[in-house]
Amino acid sequence: xxxxxxxxxxxxxxxxxxxxxxxxxxxxxxxxxxxxxxxxxxxxxxxxxxxxxxxxxxxxxxxxxxxxxxxxxxxxxxxxxxxxxxxxxxxxxxxxxxxxxxxxxxxxxxxxxxxxxxxxxxxxxxxxxxxxxxxxxxxxxxxxxxxxxxxxxxxxxxxxxxxxxxxxxxxxxxxxxxxxxxxxxxxxxxxxxxxxxxxxxxxxxxxxxxxxxxxxxxxxxxxxxxxxxxxxxxxxxxxxxxxxxxxxxxxxxx
Amino acid sequence: xxxxxxxxxxxxxxxxxxxxxxxxxxxxxxxxxxxxxxxxxxxxxxxxxxxxxxxxxxxxxxxxxxxxxxxxxxxxxxxxxxxxxxxxxxxxxxxxxxxxxxxxxxxxxxxxxxxxxxxxxxxxxxxxxxxxxxxxxxxxxxxxxxxxxxxxxxxxxxxxxxxxxxxxxxxxxxxxxxxxxxxxxxxxxxxxxxxxxxxxxxxxxxxxxxxxxxxxxxxxxxxxxxxxxxxxxxxxxxxxxxxxxxxxxxxxxxxxxxxxxxxxxxxxxx
Numbered sequence: 441x442x443x444x445x446x447x448x449x450x451x452x453x454x455x456x457x458x459x460x461x462x463x464x465x466x467x468x469x470x471x472x473x474x475x476x477x478x479x480x481x482x483x484x485x486x487x488x489x490x491x492x493x494x495x496x497x498x499x500x501x502x503x504x505x506x507x508x509x510x511x512x513x514x515x516x517x518x519x520x521x522x523x524x525x526x527x528x529x530x531x532x533x534x535x536x537x538x539x540x541x542x543x544x545x546x547x548x549x550x551x552x553x554x555x556x557x558x559x560x561x562x563x564x565x566x567x568x569x570x571x572x573x574x575x576x577x578x579x580x581x582x583x584x585x586x587x588x589x590x591x592x593x594x595x596x597x598x599x600x601x602x603x604x605x606x607x608x609x610x611x612x613x614x615x616x617x618x619x620x621x622x623x624x625x626x627x628x629x630x631x632x633x634x635x636x637x638x639x640x641x642x643x644x645x646x647x648x649x650x651x652x653x654x655x656x657x658x659x660x661x662x663x664x665x666x667x668x669x670x671x672x673x674x675x676x677x678x679x680x681x682x683x684x685x686x687x688x689x690x691x692x693x694x
Numbered sequence: 695x696x697x698x699x700x701x702x703x704x705x706x707x708x709x710x711x712x713x714x715x716x717x718x719x720x721x722x723x724x725x726x727x728x729x730x731x732x733x734x735x736x737x738x739x740x741x742x743x744x745x746x747x748x749x750x751x752x753x754x755x756x757x758x759x760x761x762x763x764x765x766x767x768x769x770x771x772x773x774x775x776x777x778x779x780x781x782x783x784x785x786x787x788x789x790x791x792x793x794x795x796x797x798x799x800x801x802x803x804x805x806x807x808x809x810x811x812x813x814x815x816x817x818x819x820x821x822x823x824x825x826x827x828x829x830x831x832x833x834x835x836x837x838x839x840x841x842x843x844x845x846x847x848x849x850x851x852x853x854x855x856x857x858x859x860x861x862x863x864x865x866x867x868x869x870x871x872x873x874x875x876x877x878x879x880x881x882x883x884x885x886x887x888x889x890x891x892x893x894x895x896x897x898x899x900x901x902x903x904x905x906x907x908x909x910x911x912x913x914x915x916x917x918x919x920x921x922x923x924x925x926x927x928x929x930x931x932x933x934x935x936x937x938x939x940x941x942x943x944x945x946x947x948x949x950x951x952x953x954x955x956x957x958x959x960x961x962x963x964x
Contacts (some may be wrong), residue, residue, distance in 0.1 A: 447805070451799065451802045452803075455799055458790070458791065459790045463790070503780070527784065527786065528783075528786025528842075529786050531752060531782055531786060531844075532780065532786040532800075533803075534751075535778065535779070536775055536779075536800075536804070537772055537775040537776045538775075538803055662940075675708060692804070
């Protein structure tokens, strides 16, 4: 049985990756909004924003854009899971000798692959627009590691949504607050330019510490405490969302 | 494939299931002999689907026990899942994948050797060979149902649940499903079938149980059930062709239309 967990997860992941290959628009549309925001902020608004650093504005805001990319990408994870639940496919899998976790993990791994693909596209556009970094291989590994952790955390939140929502609209609407979160953080403007309560919220929500960590890694600066706060947020969200999602899943399937 | 045990392939004892104040099943008992076709007859809301979901381990009963192929559904669900297949009311096919990919997927998940060969074999058996490389989304209702049943039969599970397999199908597709069921029964598969069509139960089943308001109110062979009513009177009635007879005569027999459906891309013929 345990042997089959891996092979069945692989088989089912292959299935949902094939879904993405057959509708690559899900990856493109995931990348379109962040790219549009990047153009808007760099070429329209950016000139008037004082970040208080010597970095070019695109270097400043790319970390936030990457988080927005992930937050909008996971909406498709909820959507794909919801569609499986709606059709009979999910029940077919449940009535077969497939280890139950494999069905969810296949969606989670697919989400990871799809989001990394979108991130590669967005980063590519950023490079064309003038994003530059002297980050070392170790820095890049740290960046990718944090992005993967963030994607996994948000993916499990998407799993909760995909298992619980009643309509297709609900499956994507839950991601709006997550997409909006970077705007009330240090992603686009320094938090000390915000009024007191807003600045307090911005300083104490997960996006700011993650953005600050990624920005420091790209700029080869000292990451300081932010990386530990960022990792704690990601790990905390991941564990909490995973616990809730698996509890809902168990309830649904017993 | 033929079960050697003399024990019933399915044994249901005092199963109850309630959702808050709604008592869907109020103590259901029946046995299904190995290798037989058992029809569960009932109107909408009688609890047929709930019972099938319990037997196929998708749902847990509140009280009572049920065994399938010798395994208890609540204490050995994994063994039950290895012995059964479920065809639900809605064709459980992956529309993005082709018919062949759907079959290969199931064969891989059942850890069978040569999933590709099994898929090709199934496509041929269910007259889907020409449509095998088309996405299931382009299939007509009848083709989709055939693919659905083909997927259920991959790996030859000894016990098959068919939950209203012909609901929403046109007359030819319905006859095709009936032929499949008869063939399966001939090969020794135990089949539990739910239906709201009386003629379907009459055509296919060795035994028929009537589920009404959450309990079995009658259980017997067709002959036994018929004896419940006063014996037949001889009356002379002019035999008019039914509309179904006319329809089938006009559009040709089932196998012709299967090919026709395989060739028409969107299934407009249905």
